[in-house]
Amino acid sequence: xxxxxxxxxxxxxxxxxxxxxxxxxxxxxxxxxxxxxxxxxxxxxxxxxxxxxxxxxxxxxxxxxxxxxxxxxxxxxxxxxxxxxxxxxxxxxxxxxxxxxxxxxxxxxxxxxxxxxxxxxxxxxxxxxxxxxxxxxxxxxxxxxxxxxxxxxxxxxxxxxxxxxxxxxxxxxxxxxxxxxxxxxxxxxxxxxxxxxxxxxxxxxxxxxxxxxxxxxxxxxxxxxxxxxxxxxxxxxxxxxxxxxxxxxxxxxxxxxxxxxxxxxxxxxxxxxxxxxxxxxxxxxxxxxxxxxxxxxxxxxxxxxxxxxxxxxxxxxxxxxxxxxxxxxxxxxxxxxxxxxxxxxxxxxxxxxxxxxxxxxxxxxxxxxxxxxxxxxxxxxxxxxxxxxxxxxxxxxxxxxxxxxxxxxxxxxxxxxxxxxxxxxxxxxxxxxxxxxxxxxxxxxxxxxxxxxxxxxxxxxxxxxxxxxxxxxxxxxxxxxxxxxxxxxxxxxxxxxxxxxxxxxxxxxxxxxxxxxxxxxxxxxxxxxxxx
Numbered sequence: 001x002x003x004x005x006x007x008x009x010x011x012x013x014x015x016x017x018x019x020x021x022x023x024x025x026x027x028x029x030x031x032x033x034x035x036x037x038x039x040x041x042x043x044x045x046x047x048x049x050x051x052x053x054x055x056x057x058x059x060x061x062x063x064x065x066x067x068x069x070x071x072x073x074x075x076x077x078x079x080x081x082x083x084x085x086x087x088x089x090x091x092x093x094x095x096x097x098x099x100x101x102x103x104x105x106x107x108x109x110x111x112x113x114x115x116x117x118x119x120x121x122x123x124x125x126x127x128x129x130x131x132x133x134x135x136x137x138x139x140x141x142x143x144x145x146x147x148x149x150x151x152x153x154x155x156x157x158x159x160x161x162x163x164x165x166x167x168x169x170x171x172x173x174x175x176x177x178x179x180x181x182x183x184x185x186x187x188x189x190x191x192x193x194x195x196x197x198x199x200x201x202x203x204x205x206x207x208x209x210x211x212x213x214x215x216x217x218x219x220x221x222x223x224x225x226x227x228x229x230x231x232x233x234x235x236x237x238x239x240x241x242x243x244x245x246x247x248x249x250x251x252x253x254x255x256x257x258x259x260x261x262x263x264x265x266x267x268x269x270x271x272x273x274x275x276x277x278x279x280x281x282x283x284x285x286x287x288x289x290x291x292x293x294x295x296x297x298x299x300x301x302x303x304x305x306x307x308x309x310x311x312x313x314x315x316x317x318x319x320x321x322x323x324x325x326x327x328x329x330x331x332x333x334x335x336x337x338x339x340x341x342x343x344x345x346x347x348x349x350x351x352x353x354x355x356x357x358x359x360x361x362x363x364x365x366x367x368x369x370x371x372x373x374x375x376x377x378x379x380x381x382x383x384x385x386x387x388x389x390x391x392x393x394x395x396x397x398x399x400x401x402x403x404x405x406x407x408x409x410x411x412x413x414x415x416x417x418x419x420x421x422x423x424x425x426x427x428x429x430x431x432x433x434x435x436x437x438x439x440x441x442x443x444x445x446x447x448x449x450x451x452x453x454x455x456x457x458x459x460x461x462x463x464x465x466x467x468x469x470x471x472x473x474x475x476x477x478x479x480x481x482x483x484x485x486x487x488x489x490x491x492x493x494x495x496x497x498x499x500x501x502x503x504x505x506x507x508x509x510x511x512x513x514x515x516x517x518x519x520x521x522x523x524x525x526x527x528x529x530x531x532x
Contacts, residue, residue: 002286003200006383008182011141011206014100015390016092018205023387025395033397037431037456041396065111065155068127077114077161084112088156091143092203093492094400095462097393107149109136109156116161118273121238125271128155129240129519136523137267139179139208144401145490147215147266151525159210162273165189174233178274179210195279198225198347201486205383213272215488216264218448220382222441223307224314224347225280227486229263234276237262239269239516247276261512266488267523269509269516283347287355288315290374291342291367296320297412299340300439300447302365304408307442311357315345316442317378320415323436323452327378342367343378398426398433398457400465404476405485407446411439414479415449421475425468426455441485448485489527498529 009018025033063080070078079085089108090096099106115121128135134154141148148156159180167176170193177186183197183204190196200219201207211217212228213235225231234247246259262269293299299318306312319327324341342362346354359369392399406414419435426433433455441448451472458464473496476483483489483496498506509528513520524530 003184003187003204005188006184006205008184009205011092013086013089014097016097016206016386021384021387023384023391025388025391029392030395032434033392033395033454033456036397036434036454038395038397039456040394041457063108063110065113066127066131066133068131069111069113069124069155072123072127073113073115073120077116079112079114080110085109085156088112088138088141088148088158091141091146091148092206093144093146094389094393094398095465096144097390098462101393109154112138112156112158114158114161118162118236118238118243121157121159121162121271121273122243124157125238125240125521129517129521132519132521134521134524135271136526137179137210137214137271139210139214140182140203140206142203142207142211143215143488143490145484145487145492147488147490147526149491149526150523151491151530154524157271159208159271159273162210166274167276168193168195168279170195173279174276175279176234176274176276177209179208179213179272181209183207183209183212190279191282194282196282197231197277198280199228199231200382202383202386209275210272213263213275214266216486218441218486220317220440221314221345221347223312223316224345227441229260231277232259232263232275233278235259235262235272236274237270237272239271240519240521241516244270244516264488266490266527268527269513270522283314284349285351286345286347287351287372288343288345288375288379289355289372290370290378291344291362292339292370293342293365293367294339296340296415296437298366299342300408300411302362302367303342303439303442303447305361305365306358307447308444309361311354311361312442313344313354313358314347315343316440317343318439319343320437322434323438326434326436341370341374343375345375345379392454393457396457398455398461398465399453400469401450401452402469402472403448403450403485403487404481404483405441405446405448406479406481410480411447411449414476414481417475417479418449418451418472418481421471422451422453422468425471426453426464429458429464429467431456449481450485491526494525494527494529497527 063085065078065080085108134152135157136150136154138156138158162178162180164178198221201217216229218227233250237244303318319341389399422435433453436452438450439447483493483500489497520531
């Protein structure tokens with residue numbers, strides 16, 4: 001099965017992904033959890049959030065929407081019932097899931113509206129601006145950084161009806177995709193014409209095009225296809241003041257590239273309603289393989305050589321010693337030796353030629369080939385891994401991730417600083433955690449670091465993680481890393497982002513916001529500090 005064959009999944013609060021898909025914690029993992037001090041805890045709340053949505057007083061908890069929106073969109077496209085509002089509450093970070101499980105209703109929108117066109121988005125923003133009602137765009141709902149919870153009461157603008165692939169230009173190799181198109185649906189539509197977007201983040205089953213653009217998403221094949229913001233050549237945005245449409249040519253010297261102002265703006269400067277993206281022919285060949293290196297340092301040097309001097313594969317991923325040990329069900333895959341694993345993937349034509357050239361570089365750097373089995377195992381399990389978090393939470397484990405990026409020369413110290421901060425913070429609160437790390441996105445000048453943390457939950461796991469995340473964020477800043485490589489800023493990283501770019505940069509963005517959003521209704525407190 002390839003990415004274009006995956007179905008569109010409608011996410012629900014409290015658990016990740018397709019409700020029909022279930023994953024059990026392997027026995028070996030259960031034994032490992034005991035060594036971390038993990039003990040199964042009784043579920044909190046009376047029946048969980050799903051029961052609350054269907055409770056006898058659900059209607060009494062209905063929200064409200066202005067009559068003007070009813071008239072604009074039609075009553076069937078404005079929902080104020082509890083179930084609809086609950087389904088648009090928060091995202092899918094571990095704290096989000098823990099709050100959902102506890103029935104925490106904070107962060108619920110007052111209503112959910114479903115515009116069906118750019119013009120309807122434009123008009124509803126004009127209405128809400130006139131009334132002083134905050135709005136937050138909702139596409140796939142997969143934020144893990146508080147990107148769906150503003151600092152004041154709001155209406156959720158669900159973009160699922162903006163679901164058209166409205167143009168495919170095979171001469172220019174571009175496609176116009178509306179913001180509500182799911183990643184899986186975009187790939188399926190492009191497949192019919194022999195093309196691919198090539199953007200496959202781990203949130204792929206639930207994420208949407210608008211979310212990709214608004215957060216500058218990065219997918220597993222970024223070494224070959226680039227980040228999403230590199231794929232976008234045009235963008236259309238609705239603001240309370242009118243439409244912004246950018247990208248009449250692939251490149252231009254006509255002033256600063258304002259496309260990049262709205263890409264990554266997370267709804268704070270407008271609602272992206274469509275993008276014009278670069279597409280590529282579907283790969284004729286695909287292959288994945290594994291390599292072993294004696295240490296993370298050696299593996300890092302090897303992938304740096306590929307990133308800087310080539311040739312670059314489509315997928316390039318390095319797991320550290322701890323992640324390698326956890327991910328390998330069979331330690332004999334590494335020949336019975338310790339070490340780290342590199343996953344290399346190739347897509348396109350004449351992949352055998354590139355494989356040989358990459359293999360030569362990796363071998364010269366001290367790598368040992370492991371064949372295709374490790375690579376294919378990783379590829380096939382890529383979208384199953386997030387499903388494991390829910391049963392781990394059920395067992396009483398705290399499982400969460402964070403990421404950063406830095407220049408090659410700073411990566412070793414950055415990795416050590418973040419790991420140390422997590423171990424110290426969570427160790428002070430209980431049993432020391434297991435901290436895993438991998439590199440999955442590489443550039444000529446640097447790379448990303450993605451951390452996964454597992455430990456026993458305390459009585460207040462949300463506060464437990466917030467303390468650890470604060471420590472890790474401080475360490476990232478001190479070590480010269482960026483607060484986020486692809487998760488986005490949201491509300492969780494807002495203060496760290498402001499410190500990273502400095503007060504003048506934030507003041508400049510707030511000045512832009514004042515022009516396009518004078519009433520401050522767009523995602524208040526998300527990305528930028530709330531004014532007013």
